[in-house]
Amino acid sequence: MNTGNALELRGITKMFGALAAIADVTLSVRPGERRAVLGSNGAGKTTLFNCITGDFPATSGIIRFFGEDVTAFPPYERIRRGLRRTYQISSLFAGLTVIDNVYLACRGVSRNRYSLLRPRADDALVHAAETLVEAVHLTAVRDRLVGELAYGQQRQLEIALAMSGAPRFILFDEPAAGLSPTERRDLVAILTSLPAHIGYIIIEHDMDVALRVVESVTMMHNGRIFKEGRPSEIEDDPEVQELYLGGGHG
Numbered sequence: 001m002n003t004g005n006a007l008e009l010r011g012i013t014k015m016f017g018a019l020a021a022i023a024d025v026t027l028s029v030r031p032g033e034r035r036a037v038l039g040s041n042g043a044g045k046t047t048l049f050n051c052i053t054g055d056f057p058a059t060s061g062i063i064r065f066f067g068e069d070v071t072a073f074p075p076y077e078r079i080r081r082g083l084r085r086t087y088q089i090s091s092l093f094a095g096l097t098v099i100d101n102v103y104l105a106c107r108g109v110s111r112n113r114y115s116l117l118r119p120r121a122d123d124a125l126v127h128a129a130e131t132l133v134e135a136v137h138l139t140a141v142r143d144r145l146v147g148e149l150a151y152g153q154q155r156q157l158e159i160a161l162a163m164s165g166a167p168r169f170i171l172f173d174e175p176a177a178g179l180s181p182t183e184r185r186d187l188v189a190i191l192t193s194l195p196a197h198i199g200y201i202i203i204e205h206d207m208d209v210a211l212r213v214v215e216s217v218t219m220m221h222n223g224r225i226f227k228e229g230r231p232s233e234i235e236d237d238p239e240v241q242e243l244y245l246g247g248g249h250g
């Protein structure tokens with residue numbers, strides 16, 4: 001087993017009763033690598049994320065994160081090691097400002113999160129939060145309440161939250177869902193500008209977005225991997241086109 005990988009899955013299966021939501025999934029992602037997981041509805045993409053994060057532990061198989069066997073770890077132990085995810089459903093605090101949301105996220109993963117001292121304005125966490133707000137193109141609305149933001153801006157903010165606390169690897173769950181064409185272009189710019197050492201897996205139904213922000217693609221169907229390749233190979237593959245584009249994805 002190559003322990004130099006950021007993420008390594010070996011024979012991951014997740015059963016829901018008699019249903020194998022994912023079956024015998026083996027894949028590895030190098031540090032800094034960006035990969036799309038594509039597949040029609042019910043292919044098992046979200047379940048794969050849940051197994052990687054530990055939200056739904058795998059029924060069988062092994063997961064290594066930067067060489068460490070995390071298979072039996074609860075989600076927070078995986079987060080501590082630098083794994084992050086975004087959700088399809090928003091996890092933002094609507095009544096707080098943009099900058100406060102990001103600041104709290106930075107503070108939540110810092111060592112001082114239980115400190116009773118009020119942070120100073122020049123606190124390194126404030127600076128980290130400002131940098132993240134800028135990285136997701138939200139500086140102009142940094143003091144707006146999150147509930148007042150456009151939907152696309154809220155999705156951008158979720159990326160900033162996933163970036164808090166020096167992540168090493170991020171799982172993006174359909175970040176382009178519900179975005180306008182302009183917002184999608186912004187999303188592509190944000191993802192391609194993330195620091196090079198941060199790898200990610202993106203689940204995305206919009207192939208135009210997905211294939212532009214990754215260097216490798218894993219295609220899933222009925223809980224199994226059926227093809228892997230570079231974006232250009234996947235795009236031109238007749239089997240992929242038939243299965244994916246004909247698969248009634250949403």
Ligand SMILES: Nc1ncnc2c1ncn2[C@@H]1O[C@H](COP(=O)(O)OP(=O)(O)OP(=O)(O)O)[C@@H](O)[C@H]1O
Binds near residue numbers: 044045
């Ligand atoms: N909590 C659960 N309990 C029972 N079955 C589940 C559960 N979660 C997922 N499944 C089933 O597992 C299979 C894979 O679902 P999953 O949500 O992982 O697919 P997906 O590729 O993410 O689909 P989508 O693109 O619609 O989000 C489906 O048949 C689904 O009905």
